[in-house]
Amino acid sequence: MNPPPLHGPLTQSGIFFSGEASYAEAGGQLQGRGRAQNFTTEELEVSNYVRFCLNPFLLPRRGLASAYGCPEAFDAPLPIVIQPLPPIPIPNKGRRAELFHFFHNVLAPYIGAIDGLDQPKLIRDGYRPWMANSPFLAYTAILSSSGYQAEARLLDVSKHVETIAIKVEIIKIINEYLKTSRAAVSDEAIAAVNHLLTNEWYYGDKNSQIAHMQGLQQMLRLRGGLEGMRQNLALYAILVISDYQIACTCERELSLHNTTNSDPLPALSSYPVAMESPLLQSNIHFVDICQTLDISKAAAEILDDMRFLTCSIIALSSPSSASNETNAQETIKTVTTARWIHDRVSALPSISTLDEDSQNPLAADFIYECIRIASTIYSSAILHRIPFSSTKVCSPARQQAFWTNMSRIPLSRWKTVSGIYLWLCLVFCPAAEWTGYGRFLKSMVSTTLTYIGLVDWEGMRGCVEGFLRVQRWLRGEEGRGWMEG
Numbered sequence: 162m163n164p165p166p167l168h169g170p171l172t173q174s175g176i177f178f179s180g181e182a183s184y185a186e187a188g189g190q191l192q193g194r195g196r197a198q199n200f201t202t203e204e205l206e207v208s209n210y211v212r213f214c215l216n217p218f219l220l221p222r223r224g225l226a227s228a229y230g231c232p233e234a235f236d237a238p239l240p241i242v243i244q245p246l247p248p249i250p251i252p253n254k255g256r257r258a259e260l261f262h263f264f265h266n267v268l269a270p271y272i273g274a275i276d277g278l279d280q281p282k283l284i285r286d287g288y289r290p291w292m293a294n295s296p297f298l299a300y301t302a303i304l305s306s307s308g309y310q311a312e313a314r315l316l317d318v319s320k321h322v323e324t325i326a327i328k329v330e331i332i333k334i335i336n337e338y339l340k341t342s343r344a345a346v347s348d349e350a351i352a353a354v355n356h357l358l359t360n361e362w363y364y365g366d367k368n369s370q371i372a373h374m375q376g377l378q379q380m381l382r383l384r385g386g387l388e389g390m391r392q393n394l395a396l397y398a399i400l401v402i403s404d405y406q407i408a409c410t411c412e413r414e415l416s417l418h419n420t421t422n423s424d425p426l427p428a429l430s431s432y433p434v435a436m437e438s439p440l441l442q443s444n445i446h447f448v449d450i451c452q453t454l455d456i457s458k459a460a461a462e463i464l465d466d467m468r469f470l471t472c473s474i475i476a477l478s479s480p481s482s483a484s485n486e487t488n489a490q491e492t493i494k495t496v497t498t499a500r501w502i503h504d505r506v507s508a509l510p511s512i513s514t515l516d517e518d519s520q521n522p523l524a525a526d527f528i529y530e531c532i533r534i535a536s537t538i539y540s541s542a543i544l545h546r547i548p549f550s551s552t553k554v555c556s557p558a559r560q561q562a563f564w565t566n567m568s569r570i571p572l573s574r575w576k577t578v579s580g581i582y583l584w585l586c587l588v589f590c591p592a593a594e595w596t597g598y599g600r601f602l603k604s605m606v607s608t609t610l611t612y613i614g615l616v617d618w619e620g621m622r623g624c625v626e627g628f629l630r631v632q633r634w635l636r637g638e639e640g641r642g643w644m645e646g
Contacts, residue, residue: 251299256323260303260310265293268305271604273611275579276572281615288395297338297349300331301356308364312600318364331357339380346380348393354380355403362407363603370407374416387418398618402610405625410590410603412548412632422478422633426626427619436613436620438580439467439539440587440627442475454578457522459509460529463536464581466502470543471627473498478634496544503540509533512566528574530566532581534559535588548591548635555592563589564598576612580624583609587628 249261269289274280280289292298304327311321318324331353338350358373381387381400390397404417426442434453437445447454447461447468454461473495477488511533515524523529541547541554549555567585575582586602586609593599614621 249299250294250296256307257299257303260306261299263310264302264306265289268309269302271608273608273615275576275582275605275608275612278573281612283395283398283615284611288399291395292352295349295352297334297347297353298356300327300334301353301360303327304331304360305356308360312364328357328360335376346383348390348396351377351380351384351390352396352399355400358407359403359607362411363600367411374407378416381417398614399611402607402614402621405629406603406606406610409587409625409628409632410594410606412550412591412636415629420626420629422630424626426475427623429619429623432617432620435577436580436617436624438624439464439584440471440624441468441580441620442472442623442627443468454581456532456578456581457526457529459523460526460532463506463509463532466506467536467539467584470495470499470502470540471631474543474631474634475627478630496546499540499544503537503544506533506536506540513562527566527569528578528581531563531570531585534563534566535585539588542635543631546635546637548632549588550591550594552592555589560589560593560596560598579609579613580620583613583624584628 249258251257269292270277270280272280272289273284292302304324307321307324307327308318311318311324335350335353339346342350354373354377358370358377361369361373381390384390387397387400390400400417404415407413408415429441429443432441434450437443437447437450437454447456447464448458451458451461456464477491477495510521510523512523512526512530515521538549538555538559542549542551545554547554563585583606586606590599590602590606593602610621610625613624
């Protein structure tokens with residue numbers, strides 16, 4: 162699903178947004194609160210899963226497992242605690258207060274917390290209170306709440322009257338602010354535009370993302386670039402992570418900061434075992450820590466193979482590698498190994514063929530099944546040198562199979578293997594970008610990157626830089642800026 166852009170290009174100043182007329186221009190496309198779009202089966206499944214798993218206030222919980230086919234693993238009530246908030250820092254009219262409190266009590270706990278619990282201190286005690294008291298970020302909070310509630314009720318967010326009206330109002334306020342504050346762009350304004358960018362990344366199309374990214378780039382230039390934001394560590398981290406998540410899921414180059422294959426990968430001496438990932442160069446083997454991670458040996462062996470492929474691609478893409486002839490030989494060797502690994506993982510049993518009551522240890526092992534499916538896509542993409550977004554390697558059937566098994570596992574469990582979870586979401590996101598699954602996976606990429614990054618920043622960078630290098634190799638080039646391609 163590709164919603165139409167809500168505003169056109171930027172003005173000649175290169176910094177002002179031109180979305181103020183969008184509300185009137187989109188009049189023929191607007192959707193009232195009571196009209197539901199014709200959603201596909203997968204979008205209905207995702208909406209039910211999101212409502213069921215992340216928001217206990219939208220649906221009664223009794224009987225949902227049977228009524229919607231949701232796993233019983235999600236039957237336990239979610240431990241969302243309602244926190245007292247300051248008064249809404251913008252004029253209170255319509256549903257603003259309701260949406261503001263919904264964001265901070267229901268959605269905000271998941272910023273950097275995969276299961277909504279144990280939020281990183283930098284977010285819990287720094288970023289969230291700052292958001293709650295900022296007029297700019299109050300508007301972006303109610304925008305997120307409006308879009309979330311619309312999608313949860315199966316409304317088309319791109320045509321939802323309330324959501325569009327809030328978005329147009331935010332753009333108008335930002336334009337007015339920038340006209341009078343050219344030389345002193347505030348952290349709040351930058352955070353608000355980044356929030357708009359990620360909102361369009363989640364719901365919108367490429368044109369809308371480009372408009373917000375260009376505006377954000379211009380604002381950061383006035384602050385001395387991304388490095389000029391380091392005084393606000395929480396905002397700096399969120400900006401870097403936003404850049405990474407968009408680049409990885411959209412198969413583009415970074416836009417706010419530049420990294421290339423020439424840059425050394427982070428040197429990791431130690432990091433939490435839960436963050437062990439097939440994207441990290443490490444001397445630790447998954448088969449040696451499978452009991453610690455509580456995964457099967459079969460799953461661990463697959464992960465070790467995937468790490469071997471990742472490290473091989475990173476070595477191939479390094480500018481310090483030997484001559485072109487030697488590099489070509491190494492490429493042939495890597496592709497040959499990828500074929501052997503692909504054939505091996507493709508021959509592994511699917512749990513769908515096993516009786517859950519059988520003595521086979523893989524029966525009902527949903528984590529193994531997710532890893533098995535992802536490994537066939539990862540190895541196939543490398544074998545054929547095709548991007549992950551291609552349906553030739555990530556078909557709708559594989560996406561459906563992955564979703565069916567992934568949604569059987571509670572977020573609290575995924576949190577204990579967050580490095581593996583990140584790899585899984587990154588592999589499936591590019592092909593599923595505009596589906597209901599894809600929107601959920603994008604939210605999990607954002608949350609998991611923030612969670613890992615605020616525990617071990619270099620570990621997070623190691624994961625995404627490794628994935629970006631694999632993507633560049635699959636494209637056959639260093640990659641162009643995403644606004645150029």
